[in-house]
Amino acid sequence: MIKFAICDDEPIMVHEISNRLSQYMDGRKITPYSVTSFSNGCALLESGCSFDIVFLDIQMDNLDGIETAKILRQRRNRSLLIFVTVLKEYVFNAFEVEAYDYLLKPLDGSHFERTMDRAVSTLAQRTDKSIVIWRGSSCDVVPLAQIVYCEVQGRKVYVHQRDGKVIGFYDRLENFERQMDSRFFRCHRSYLVNLDYVRGCDTGLVTLPLGAQIPVSRLRERDLTQALLRYMKERDS
Known part of the structure; x- marks a missing residue:
């Protein structure tokens, strides 16, 4: 079971990432998997759930994606963090929290698939070796x-x-x-x-x-x- 989390305060973006995940996982015939969405960083942190891959919007009210990621890492959370952002400038902050990758809005289909291919491969390595x-x-x-x-x-x-x-x-x-x-x-x-x-x-x-x-x-x-x-x-x- 691969567990995904999507943390974004824009319902449209949550829906898009969820759809792309479904298309990718079904197309690659990777099962089982689950997708859970959160509208803000606090809700993700309070869920207490451990996810394999987390899509994090950087710009969110109250607790942004970078601060949410810092708290996750302080808790020794090992999720693969994939940041989603409008501005490239924010990407440099992602290295502080060991981001796995970042995606620019609007999402590019090819980049999304390449990121997912690497992420799934990394998870397999973690499991198998x-x-x-x-x-x-x-x-x-x-x-x-x-x-x-x-x-x-x-x-x-x-x-x-x-x-x-x-x-x-x-x-x-x-x-x-x-x-x-x-x-x-x-x-x-x-x-x-x-x-x-x-x-x-x-x-x-x-x-x-x-x-x-x-x-x-x-x-x-x-x-x-x-x-x-x-x-x-x-x-x-």
Whole structure:
């Protein structure tokens, strides 16, 4: 079940996005799915529901789309946020809240389909790819999309997850790295980072969400930039 939310104070736009979603999902034969609409950000936040993809109008009264998204992220909500806006200038604010994409009004059919193709693919990755971490006789099943970065300290590898949980276990980072996919990059001999969470790189540090930073080797800074560009190209294709 893919759960969509549409948050827009214009009923006409809610109706249009809903129709486009139905046409897309039915055309791709993707089932089941649900679409829930909200007329403002407060109603979305108060719903208490967890959605896979949220279409957020940026310009809304009382609580706009950006502020609504900030609160969602503070709650560690992992929904794919797709902003809908009239003005391109607002798009730059979307990066602060890890927006997945943005759509300009009036909606372009081709852009909408491309965005949906990527979003559905991303959801599939989140669902399908996990790793089993053994700790003695117990184990943890961790989705790769949940891992922000890994670090090695002494003889233990520590896996830092998006929800703040850290799992430590005895292994070599090289062995753990072999189980990762193309979204992970060895930015330092002691660090492995998920490229989905990289927000920037400057003066020997990789910036992660919420301002967190980890080191990047000077000799690997250029490789990190190239890996980011290559990964973004693969992801968007």
